[in-house]
Amino acid sequence: MKTSFLRVFWPESSTRIQGVIRFRWIAIVGLIFGAIPLLQVGYLQKTQMPYLMAVIALLALFNGLTQGIWSKPSASQESRILFVQLLVDLLAATGLLFASGSANNPFIFVLCIHAFLGGMLLRGYRSLSFGFLVLLLLSILQAETFQDAKITVNVDTREVFFNFLAQWTIIIVSWGVAYLFASLLEKQEERIRNLQERQLKADRLKSLGALAAGFSHQMATPLNALKLRVDRAARKSVSQPEIQAELADAQESLSECIAIFHQMAGVFSNSTGGDLQKIKVKPLLLDILKAWKQDHPSVNVETHFQEGDVVCEVQALALSQTLFDLLDNAAEASDFKETVSLRLFTEGQSLILEVVDLGKGLSKEVISRLGEPFITDKKHGNGLGIYSAQMAAQAMGGEFSLFNNKSGKGATARLLISMVAPQEG
Incomplete structure (x- = not known):
């Protein structure tokens, strides 16, 4: 029952704006039922009730219009509309606080909620601007409270300033924590999306x-x-x-x-097929390169190997075939005239093997459909070499990527393999 009720209130397809609309309805209902206790404790006077009812009516009207017009905006409009939505709520809350005790109102924490939502839902300059507006409006409320405190007998201004400082601190912390937490969530979601895309492609x-x-x-x-x-x-x-x-x-x-x-x-x-074997990578690459050079004596291959050696779990046959294919592709892309570079280095716990050519580079179609058979820029190619490299990398628990060089000339094929342990001696 709890799950079904939650799904009715917040369906999985809900946008952030739809969530704000639902929360605003809750706030409106809370204001209606909260008016009575506020009257009893004296934070709200009977003469202020028309003002409160007017604010509630305007919020309800705004929410109804938003639900019909802005509930499903485009991706480019969502952030701007969210800013307007939160700003309307912030101004309404500030107005109510101003009319019922300003910074002395125990419901001043509502501004903390707005700061938290601004940090959580908005990004970039909009989030910073919203946080600044919350502090500005808080300062106005505090100024009004301070003016009342100066004419009140036996009021310790130091305690007033301490309360003001605490309010500022809580709001700043609320915004900062929400902003950092939302950033972490975005990075995690992006990482999950990338992993899902990689798995789908694999x-x-x-x-x-x-x-x-x-x-x-x-x-x-x-x-x-x-x-x-x-x-x-x-x-x-x-x-x-x-x-x-x-x-x-x-x-x-x-x-x-x-x-x-x-x-x-x-x-x-x-x-x-084939089992993974712990192999010293550098001697294996040198043997593969020596065998490849026998069939391509005219091609100049420069090697840039990091000092020392590492051990990786690889399929020797698959790695050999992959390197042969990548060297063939690099040589063909360079018309067998330009120098081909073979690089080997470590990055963290990974070994990276790169084959770099100085040809014309790759088309957008080949890069976007990386690894699919028969997708190639070569006139007489079939794309199976790149497909083989992709499959070999996956079989060895690594990654394969292919991209154009930043210099604008040529492309780089990169094979990443996890290291087992550094090789001593």
């Missing part, structure tokens, strides 16, 4: 990989059979040059299709 990539592996497995057999038939037809058409030329083109296309299907299946199996 699940989508795994699904694509499983689909690609199954599809390539199913298509490999008929394609191989078709290639055998084309090869047989090519041998029989030796005396017909025109037909043989067409069959030669068909053979080349079929071989390319079969290679792509095998690569798709191999990428998925290499990036998801």
